[in-house]
Structure formats: structure tokens, C-alpha cells
Amino acid sequence: MYSNPKLLIGLEVHVQLTKLKSKLFCPTPADYKKSPPNTHVCPVCLGLPGTLPVVNRKAIEYAIAVAKALNCEISDKLIFVRKHYFYPDLPKNYQISQYIGPGFTAIAKNGYVKIFVNGKTKIIRIRRINIEEDPGRILYIGSIEASPYSLIDYNRSGITLLEIVTEPDMTSPKEARAFLEKLIAILEYLEVTDPREEGAFRVDVNISFEGFGRVEVKNIGSIKDVEKALTYEIIRQKKIVEQGGKVERETRHWDPNKGITITLRSKEYEEDYRYFPDPDLPPMRIDKNFIEKISSTLPELPDDRINRFVRQYSIDEYRATILVLNKWLANFFEEAAKIYSNYKKLADLLITDFLRWINEYELMPENLKVTPLHIVKLLKLWDEGVLSVKMVKELLPRVIKEGVDIETYVVSSGYMRISDxxxxxxxxxxxxxxxxxxxxxxxxxxxxxxxxxxxxxxxxxxxxxxxxxxxxxxxxxxxxxxxxx
Ligand SMILES: [Zn+2]
Missing domain, CATH: 1.10.10.410 (Arc Repressor Mutant, subunit A)
Structure with missing residues (x-):
């Protein structure tokens, strides 16, 4: 009998450390995204015979900073392995990566991230963090299954990736979303990546009902699509289970245009990769002082900032979380809070109508005409009764889009509340x-x-x-x- 088995969701997030100037094992410039195909390449990242990789020290610093921020144990050794598989975007036929096993270790393991969902805090455990190189890119003409041929661009080959793997601790698409939002905020605060850059983070989701086969959906490019793919898989797998079928262990592909997942291949097993230590990159010791030095220079991170907002501005965790996970919005709030002390009213306006209009107009924080002062002036006129709440909401889009000075506007237009x-x-x-x-x-x-x-x-x-x-x-x-x- 079908009896509502527990849903298990785990994520593997691949994050490009886009703030690095060069690739992971060669001096090739890493800012390849606006360049023509196959122009950001050198013999090392093309995997030509006789070349030798040299580790980018800054990449290791960034990885340690991320590991610290995700509350992980950091390894005292840096060990790279070769992960073998054949694919056209992988010219060496192996990817330089990391692995946990006898004689091997990842840069970090056993961490956690706190998420806040439905008024409750939940811990999502981090199993491990690997440093690895990104493969090249295969481009398809139209959809993956209809494309008559594939094109290969090696610009991405050798870009530094962190592979962040969670335990299967999430039980709904909403929790997966909250986790990704939190993770991306942490990376943004650390200034190791720009999450808005195309391809900066890709997510593989593992989803199963307890006791049934685990399905992996690979390479999802946005939080919204992760949520949609999970929702689709839940319905698909539930149907199979309810009809007494067997969910196959397999790898699937998310088609964002059709909104469905399709079978790619049956899932490979770890032993298929024939991991072995990379002889070109002998193990290196990671010095304690090196780790401590990096830890001591970490910026204020989202959890600390959320706690500070709750204390300093007397707003609840829900409001504080929304503000803080949006770094520029949190900065905007703090600027405004210097000159306006009804913090709750300010927070409410920012996380509801203000944010909605910013998204509606697709405004980028760096080109905003509206300043914290504009919003404070609006709130003050509201407090004084010159404007009603309805008028504030009507004026807000213009203040945001055009940066209208509301005091001047009210005086010149006579648009104010009538209490006569x-x-x-x-x-x-x-x-x-x-x-x-x-x-x-x-x-x-x-x-x-x-x-x-x-x-x-x-x-x-x-x-x-x-x-x-x-x-x-x-x-x-x-x-x-x-x-x-
Ligand atoms: Zn190179």
C-alpha cells in the first residue's frame, strides 16, 4: 500500500568563483563570458600533452573563506584527484577535482547552513565542498534532443568551481529555494562570486521518496527552475509509486522551455570514475595560520547581520531575513534607518511594494535613481498625514523609477491629503x-x-x-x- 513516504531532497551546487582573475590551474584570464568562443584558452586549459597545472592560490583562499562561512571542518591537506570520464567538453578525459575516500579528502566537510521557512529555523547539513575545474561548454542548436550537431567552446575549461553538496535534509521545493537563497547570499557577502552572472551557479538536484530510486536532475540554472523541476519530479515520481511502479535510478535533464524533465542516462556509479591522485599536483599542506588569517578577515555574514537587525532595529526574524538576503536592500535599509527611526514601517515598505516595483521594472541596484532619502521623505509625509497610505502607494513607483523628490512634488502639484x-x-x-x-x-x-x-x-x-x-x-x-x- 502507498503510505506517503518521506520526500528527500539534496542539492549539489556548482559555483563559479567569478571574482578570481585567472583560471584554477593556469594564468588564462577568467573573464571569458563576453568573449568569442575558444579565445580564453592556453595549452594547460586545453589539456594539451606535456603541460603542467599550477594551483591558483587565491582560489584556495576563496574556498577556505566559503568553507568557514558554511561552518565546515577544513582539511589540513589539499589533495587533487583525477575524475575520469569521456565527454567532448573535457579535453584531458579527466577533470581535476577532489574526492573523499582512503588517502583522499575534500577541502572541507561537515558544515551547515541555517534556513528560515514558515516561521521556523532549520539546519541543512553540508556534506562536503570540493574545489574543481569547470569543463568546457557544449552548445546545442535548439533543444538538446533535436540539435543536429553540437558546438564546443573551451573558454570555460579550467574556471574555478566549488561543488557544494548537502545532505538530503530538504523536504520541499520551498526549503530548497530557501537554502539556495541563503547560500547565494553568503557567497555574495563573501564577494567570491557574482551570482547574477550567467552560469555562475548551476544546481543538480537529487530527489527521491524514502525507499525508492534516487533521481538526479542535472544542470539547472536558476532558483526558479530548481523549484519547478522539483515540483515536476514530485508529481512524476508520486504517480509511478502510486501505480505500484518502480522509480528508476537515473540522471535526468530539465527542459525549462517545456517545463519537464527527460531521461539523459542511467546513473553512473562513483567507481566508474576511477578516481586517483593527480600525479601533477602532489598533496599540499594547508597551514593553520593560513586558515586563521582568512577566518579573521571574513566580513559580517548573513546570519550575524540578521541577528544584528533583530537587536538593533527591533524587527522580527522574518523581515530581517528578507532584507539581509538581498544585500543591496539591506544596505539601503541601513542608510535610510540613519535618518528615520520607525524601522518596522521602513522595513515593511521596502520588503513589500518597494521590492515589487524594483522587480517589476527590472531595475538593477547599481542604476537606481531612488535613494534612501527619497523613501524617508515619503515616509515622513505619510507620518505627518500629508499623504495617505493609498497616496504613498500610488506615488511610490514614480519615486522609484524617476527618483522624484516627493517634497517638491507635493508642494508644486498640490497632491496631498484633503482633511479640510x-x-x-x-x-x-x-x-x-x-x-x-x-x-x-x-x-x-x-x-x-x-x-x-x-x-x-x-x-x-x-x-x-x-x-x-x-x-x-x-x-x-x-x-x-x-x-x-
Ligand atoms: Zn589556460
Whole structure:
């Protein structure tokens, strides 16, 4: 009988350390992304016979910084292995990588990342971090299965990758998303990669129902697609299990255009790779002082910043997390908080409407016209009652897109909240005269007053003070009732 087996999700995240100037084992410049194919290559990263790799010291520093930030145990030895497989994008027929086994070790293992989902903190364990070289790239014409031929670009060959592998601790696509958001934020704070760069991070997801075959979906390029691929696989595997079938252990490919996963090959096993130590790269000792020096220069990381936000600004963990995981938004918040002290109100505006418009307009933080001062001015006019909440929401997109100075705008346009009773009485009299049926409704049904308030708002372009408007209409209705009785 089918009895809701537990869902297990583990991730393998490949992160390019895009802030490195050169590749992992050669001096070839690493900023290949805007260059024509096969122009960022040298004999080493093309895997030509007789060449020798030399380790990029900065890459090791970055890897140690990441390992520290992910709370890992760091190895005292740096050991590279050859991982053998044949693929056109791999000119040596082996990838220089790392492996945990007798005589081998990864740069780091046994760490964890804290995520915050549905109001709760959860620990996702990190199994290991490997340093390895990226292979080249195969390009297809159209879709992978319909392409008549493949093209190879070796520019990416030898770029430094970290392979970050979790334990299967996630139990929903939402948790996988929260993990990736947190991981990417940590890497961004460390300034080892620019996660917005195309191909900077690729995710393999492992997904299974406990007791059934494990499926790996390879090479997913965005958080959104990870969530979609997981959701698709859950439904696909559930169907097989419910029909009494067997989920095959296999590797699948995510097609983001069709929104489905397709079979690539049956899963290879680790022994297929014939790992052995790379004789060109003898083991190196990683000095304790070297590790300590790197640890002592780490910047403030997301967890610490979230805790500080909760303490310093008295906002809850939920708000603090959203702000901090968006590094530029957190910086924006802190700049504004220097000149505005209702932190909760500020945080609320930033994580809701503000962020929504930024995404809607696809604005890049570095080209924003809106400054923290613009937003503080808006909030102050709201606090003073010059603007209503509705007016604030209406003005916000213009402030964000055009960087409109709201004080000047309010003075020059006269666009401010109307709380002048005499003026409002006139508008209300008009509304009442024009809508006798609505007035009759409001007399018999107290809730129907909202409709009349709405008409007044419409007539005043949302500028009428809703509180005062309601009072005046209520008084009028009361008088009518007295006259009627
Ligand atoms: Zn090279």
C-alpha cells in the first residue's frame, strides 16, 4: 500500500568563483563570458600533452573563506584527484577535482547552513565542498534532443568551481529555494562570486521518496527552475509509486522551455570514475595560520547581520531575513534607518511594494535613481498625514523609477491629503446628490457606507482623508435616520 513516504531532497551546487582573475590551474584570464568562443584558452586549459597545472592560490583562499562561512571542518591537506570520464567538453578525459575516500579528502566537510521557512529555523547539513575545474561548454542548436550537431567552446575549461553538496535534509521545493537563497547570499557577502552572472551557479538536484530510486536532475540554472523541476519530479515520481511502479535510478535533464524533465542516462556509479591522485599536483599542506588569517578577515555574514537587525532595529526574524538576503536592500535599509527611526514601517515598505516595483521594472541596484532619502521623505509625509497610505502607494513607483523628490512634488502639484472638512463636505454633498440609491442602501445596511466613502475617494483621486470622510457621511446618515423616525 502507498503510505506517503518521506520526500528527500539534496542539492549539489556548482559555483563559479567569478571574482578570481585567472583560471584554477593556469594564468588564462577568467573573464571569458563576453568573449568569442575558444579565445580564453592556453595549452594547460586545453589539456594539451606535456603541460603542467599550477594551483591558483587565491582560489584556495576563496574556498577556505566559503568553507568557514558554511561552518565546515577544513582539511589540513589539499589533495587533487583525477575524475575520469569521456565527454567532448573535457579535453584531458579527466577533470581535476577532489574526492573523499582512503588517502583522499575534500577541502572541507561537515558544515551547515541555517534556513528560515514558515516561521521556523532549520539546519541543512553540508556534506562536503570540493574545489574543481569547470569543463568546457557544449552548445546545442535548439533543444538538446533535436540539435543536429553540437558546438564546443573551451573558454570555460579550467574556471574555478566549488561543488557544494548537502545532505538530503530538504523536504520541499520551498526549503530548497530557501537554502539556495541563503547560500547565494553568503557567497555574495563573501564577494567570491557574482551570482547574477550567467552560469555562475548551476544546481543538480537529487530527489527521491524514502525507499525508492534516487533521481538526479542535472544542470539547472536558476532558483526558479530548481523549484519547478522539483515540483515536476514530485508529481512524476508520486504517480509511478502510486501505480505500484518502480522509480528508476537515473540522471535526468530539465527542459525549462517545456517545463519537464527527460531521461539523459542511467546513473553512473562513483567507481566508474576511477578516481586517483593527480600525479601533477602532489598533496599540499594547508597551514593553520593560513586558515586563521582568512577566518579573521571574513566580513559580517548573513546570519550575524540578521541577528544584528533583530537587536538593533527591533524587527522580527522574518523581515530581517528578507532584507539581509538581498544585500543591496539591506544596505539601503541601513542608510535610510540613519535618518528615520520607525524601522518596522521602513522595513515593511521596502520588503513589500518597494521590492515589487524594483522587480517589476527590472531595475538593477547599481542604476537606481531612488535613494534612501527619497523613501524617508515619503515616509515622513505619510507620518505627518500629508499623504495617505493609498497616496504613498500610488506615488511610490514614480519615486522609484524617476527618483522624484516627493517634497517638491507635493508642494508644486498640490497632491496631498484633503482633511479640510468644509471642502470634503462639498464633495460629499455632490456624491450624495448623485447617488440616491447608494444612500438608501447605506441607511439600511451599515456596511454599505464603504461604497459612499469609495465614491468620495474616486472624486478626489484618493486624496480625501478616509477617516474624516467616513465621519461626515456617518453624521449625514444619522441625521437622515433621525428625520425619518
Ligand atoms: Zn589556460
Amino acid at each position: 472638512r468644509e471642502y470634503l463636505c462639498k464633495v460629499i454633498e455632490e456624491v450624495i446628490r448623485e447617488n440616491p440609491k447608494a444612500v438608501r442602501d447605506a441607511l439600511s445596511n451599515p456596511k454599505a457606507i464603504n461604497y459612499l466613502v469609495g465614491l468620495v475617494m474616486k472624486k478626489t483621486e484618493s486624496r480625501a482623508d478616509p477617516q474624516i470622510t467616513r465621519e461626515i457621511i456617518q453624521d449625514y446618515l444619522n441625521r437622515l435616520r433621525m428625520e425619518g423616525s
